[in-house]
Amino acid sequence: MNTAVDAWLAWVPKWEPAAYRARTRLCRRCTGSPVLVASGIPEGTPHQVKHSLVSRVQRIVDRVVDDYTAEHLPMLHAELSGADMWRVAGYDPAAGLDPEYDGLDPDPEPTEAGQPFLFTMAGLAAESQPEPPLPRPPLSQAEKEQLRREIELADLRAADIGNEVCFSLMAHRPRIAAAIDRFVEPQVRAMLDDLSRNLEPPA
Ligand SMILES: [Zn+2]
Numbered sequence: 240m241n242t243a244v245d246a247w248l249a250w251v252p253k254w255e256p257a258a259y260r261a262r263t264r265l266c267r268r269c270t271g272s273p274v275l276v277a278s279g280i281p282e283g284t285p286h287q288v289k290h291s292l293v294s295r296v297q298r299i300v301d302r303v304v305d306d307y308t309a310e311h312l313p314m315l316h317a318e319l320s321g322a323d324m325w326r327v328a329g330y331d332p333a334a335g336l337d338p339e340y341d342g343l344d345p346d347p348e349p350t351e352a353g354q355p356f357l358f359t360m361a362g363l364a365a366e367s368q369p370e371p372p373l374p375r376p377p378l379s380q381a382e383k384e385q386l387r388r389e390i391e392l393a394d395l396r397a398a399d400i401g402n403e404v405c406f407s408l409m410a411h412r413p414r415i416a417a418a419i420d421r422f423v424e425p426q427v428r429a430m431l432d433d434l435s436r437n438l439e440p441p442a
Contacts, residue, residue, distance in 0.1 A: 240404060243295040244411045250339070251418045254288055256430050269293050277405035279412040281419060287339060288423055292415070294338035296404055303400045308393055314382065315389040321375075 269275060269289055274296045280289055308316050378386065 240296075240299065240407045240411075243299055244292075244408070244414065246338075247292045247295050248414060248418050250291060251288065252422045254285075254291075254423060254426075256285065256426050266290060268297065273401065273405050274408065277408040278415050279409070280415055283427075284419055284423060285427065288419070291339040294341040296408065298338065298341075299404055300397060300400045304393055304397045307396045308389075312389040312393060314386045315393055318386065 266286060269286065272293050274293045275289055278292055280292065308319065
C-alpha cells in the first residue's frame, strides 16, 4: 500500500490539465469506488488524478487475488489461464499501460467530424487476435459446481482484500490531501480562471 501511494504521490506533480479532457462516459472503475471514499480525495478532483490512484490500488487487490487463485483455486486458475492463452499472442491495447490509463477505453472518443481515425486500437487488436483454440469438451456438472464455488471464494477474497486495502489507505489521507492541494488544485483553479476570463465581455 505504501508503495502504491508513494508511486501515485510521485506521479501527481507531473499531472497537467492539458492532458485532461472531460469524460462524457462514466468510468466503470471509479464510479462508486470505495477506494475513492477511503482516500478522502475531494469529489471535484479531475478524473485522471482519481483514476490513477484507484488503478494503483486495484493492482494490489488483483495481485493478491491472482496469487490466491493460483494457489488455492485450481479450476478457476485453469479457466483464467486458458482465457489468457489466446490473448498473449495477439495485441492487447490494454496490456502494459501505466496505471493512469489502465481500465480506460483505449480509443479516444471520436472528436471533430470529418477526421476519422485511420484505424482504432480496438480494431487493431481484433485484427491481430489469433484464432481461438478449439473448443474443449464441456464441463461436467461436478466441474461446473466446483468452478462456481471457486469463483465465490475468489470474490470473497477480493472483498476481504479490498476492505483491508481501503482501511490502510485511510492512514494516507493527509498525504493525499496535501498532494491535491499543492499540485492539482492550483492548476484546476487557473484553468477555471482562464475559462471565466474568456467568457467575460471585454471591458
Ligand atoms: Zn476512472
